[in-house]
Amino acid sequence: xxxxxxxxxxMENIDFSTSTVSEINYLLKxxxxxxxxxxxxxxxxxxxxxxxxxxxxxxxEGIKGRYIREKSFMLSLQAGDSSxxxxxxxxxxxxxxxxxxxxxxxxxxxxxxxxLAEKYARQLKTYKIAVMQAYDVKVDKIxxxxxxxxxxxxxx
Numbered sequence: 652x653x654x655x656x657x658x659x660x661x662m663e664n665i666d667f668s669t670s671t672v673s674e675i676n677y678l679l680k681x682x683x684x685x686x687x688x689x690x691x692x693x694x695x696x697x698x699x700x701x702x703x704x705x706x707x708x709x710x711x712e713g714i715k716g717r718y719i720r721e722k723s724f725m726l727s728l729q730a731g732d733s734s735x736x737x738x739x740x741x742x743x744x745x746x747x748x749x750x751x752x753x754x755x756x757x758x759x760x761x762x763x764x765x766x767l768a769e770k771y772a773r774q775l776k777t778y779k780i781a782v783m784q785a786y787d788v789k790v791d792k793i794x795x796x797x798x799x800x801x802x803x804x805x806x807x
């Protein structure tokens with residue numbers, strides 16, 4: 652759990668133009684010095700994992716347009732077959748707005764890509780509704796990124 656939080660914290664704070672492992676290690680050190688990461692948490696993050704993610708075509712294409720990170724939302728949804736509404740809140744890790752509008756959710760998990768997709772599909776579909784309502788856009792893709800496998804997983 653701490654590793655997942657550490658990876659998310661790095662992705663929330665990293666400059667997407669970062670191009671070397673040493674720059675990422677410098678960021679990790681600064682995050683600890685500034686109290687953003689707990690002492691020792693920098694050891695939980697592999698800078699190569701971060702670099703592989705931010706240098707991916709998905710991220711590099713996405714940052715050409717406008718994007719948001721760590722955006723909290725509250726959403727009222729109808730509860731199943733009931734006429735009652737439920738209030739849902741969450742935080743969207745990353746969303747790109749441009750030629751394609753794409754939501755990216757970061758995961759640090761030992762689950763296979765298929766199991767991650769199964770486990771988080773409902774959550775990410777809720778994020779899609781939130782983004783469509785808040786930004787009045789069509790969401791073209793919802794992606795999970797697994798730091799363990801280095802794969803983007805398309806949620807249909």
